[in-house]
Amino acid sequence: MKDKFIKDQQDKLSLGAIDRRQFMTSAIAAGIAIPTALSLASDAIAATPKKGGKFRMGLGHGSTTDTLDSGTSENHFTLVNGYTFGNHLTEINNEGKLVGELAETLESDDGKTWVFNLRKGVEFHNGKTMTSEDVLASYAHHMGEKSTSAAKGSLSPVKSIKADGKYKVIMELDSPDTDFPYIVSDYHISIRPAGDMTSGIGTGGYIVQSFEPGVKSVLKRNPNYWKEGAAHFDEVELLSIVDPNARQTALMSGEIDAMDRVDLKTINLMKRNPNINIMQATGTAHYTFPMRLNVDPFGDYDLRMALKWAVDRQELVDKILLGYGAVGNDIPIGTANYFHNSDLPQREFDADKAAFHYKKSGHSGKVQLSAADAAFAGAVDAAQLMANSAKKAGIDIEVIREPNDGYWSNVWNNDAKGWCACYWGGRPAETMMFSAAYVAESNWNDTMWKTTDSAVKFNKLVKDARKELDESKKRDILYECQRLIYDDGGLLCPLFNSYVSANSKKIAHGQIAANWDSDGAKCVERWWFA
């Protein structure tokens, strides 16, 4: 009886239905000693993968203009498909750690010169052995004036790239960046054979059999895959099923084995189905309400502080995300990031503090907040809830409903609007997120937090962090960066949204990565049939 219960709980744990802590609680409740329970938990997580089967997945993206050129990859379908047939120099593993992929090891003494030691004996699907020549050609595809690759911007710090023999590539950056290895794990920068960047030949665990843009991609296991303990399915079919209802019906009736982007409105109905597991992973994606410091009245520290204290974050998680997410702490770094500053006290709704700062700011009248659902699903509702809670602190927020069309060019990051709703996918490395939207020279600096003392200090610290090779020193610098944004920045970040997906109970997997939806978009090579 007890054994069966523990077995059940182990199954749930390995499928992600319960977490390790819940497993421990139930095991201890069943009278198992803690060390035994711990090892039972590890057993379940380390369940041995089985080979075989045909895996069919329905994805909520995909368009007839998709291609197999990773440089144009722009949606989750192309992302998952790209990671399924291709490899990169580095990858982020399911624990959120950066590890070498086609580069077996990488080294740098100063953060400026990076040496990638390539893995030997890796074959492309066409039988050619991967060497430095292919890496150079692949990188050339994403660099240079004429390239239209979406990774062109992130590779712009690369000053030179050259080969040293067949299995060594040296890249030189124009300024030190110790997080550069994260950039090369970007899904755009897939390594392809020299001379063929576009036909979908890679080194990945699966070989493309047919690809119909906006419809499906059919793949077969690569018998010569170099990576051990990966690519367990024999065949794979990735289907583009944009309509959420069609996707959910297909999963319920067993026509697909897994799907992404569950519609939260109907999630409780799906949970009733005994053959389906719902999974969620809170990653780096977050919803924000950036305040522009160069637009009145947001230049005032106390007004910003008043608004930060006037938001009931838990209410937003419950009502906007229906519980599938986490509260944000006014920093763009989430718990999934390695150097997330967990020392900062969680900001909660506090009418007294909000009223205190509001009074100190001397502001009177309405504070305008622009929102449209183009920013994120439920943005207008979230703004209304914020206006409601702010009223309790005596702050009058006027919600302006903006049109969805042109929201990103006319409202967001525009001096005409001081405060609006916004969405960020997040970045795997902290300095990457800061560079994207918080350093002074970024075009996407939507808070215009550039000139205050804290902002100046922040900009200097980000540069230091990029140079720092020592982990504990780097941690200190990045913690301080986050504290500066938390305290002085124009960022109001109340929500981290979860990726919610569902799969058939036949599917088994290890720990789920949170850097992208679908197990870091690598579910195809990581999952197996139980």
Add this chain to the structure above:
Amino acid sequence: MHPVVKTVLERLALGLATLFFVSLIIFSAIEMLPGDFGQAILGQAALPETVAAFRAELGLDKPAYIRYFDWALGAIQGDLGTSFSGRNASGADRSAEVVDKIAPRLWNTLFLASMAAIIAVPLSLILGILTALYRNSFFDRSVNTATLTTISFPEFFVAYILILFFASLNQIFPSLANVDADTAFGERIYRTALPAFTLTLVIVAHMMRMTRAAIINLLASPYIQMAKLSGASQTEIIIKHALPNAWAPIATVIAFNLAYLVVGVVVVEVVFVYPGVGQLMVDAVRTRDIPVVQGCALIFAVTYILLNLLADIIGIVTNPRLLHPK
């Protein structure tokens, strides 16, 4: 020349003239679309000079009338140009011919349309005739109520209801109709069953009620009363005397619905994940892939014109008065 042949030729010429005007309208409407392919595809990286280079490469810098004639002359020869998507400024041109892009999807669309038509057309004709025969009976009323109900619901709703009963609760048919070129014929029919039923339910009411109305209308005319007085049975009156004169309006409605099956089913395509031409056109509009949009629009126009032409011709050749001129 026989008057029927003459009328048919006249209609053909008119059809060609219509097609010319439609092509003009398509071209100028797309000219007026806001946005630019260069900007849509380059996104954040759209520098003015890159966009200009892109426009030059695609020939978008030429005046509109020259581009129209290039396109129209190509289209007459069956060449709809080259798709914009898949191009990039790095020199590699992997863009597909528009014809190659549209052809497999058009075949899928036509397949689904024929499936639906094969079920819907005979069904609505039979129901129309039967309801005319037994008009105002319980049977007539229930058929009318049922068909009016299915046409009144939006098609995605009908589709979801069918999915609920035939794919989710009872797994008789698949809810995904994701066929491809290699799908076997039998499998294809099985996979497209639910979308075909959905379309059938959506179009039957229109055709059935038109058939019924046309026949009932004729039943009041003097020559039918004459037939009745001469002792013909009800069935004989309807099939032999009323129907031949009713073909013209019925054919028009059928043509209209068949055209709808080809050009208007994008919602059903999305719900059942069916790779038809509607989804292709929507994606192409979104990315400003002008040659594909123009190609789809032209094919839709041709479908409408051809089917209406066919309906006209059927109306003419079945009309006893035109067949036997005085």
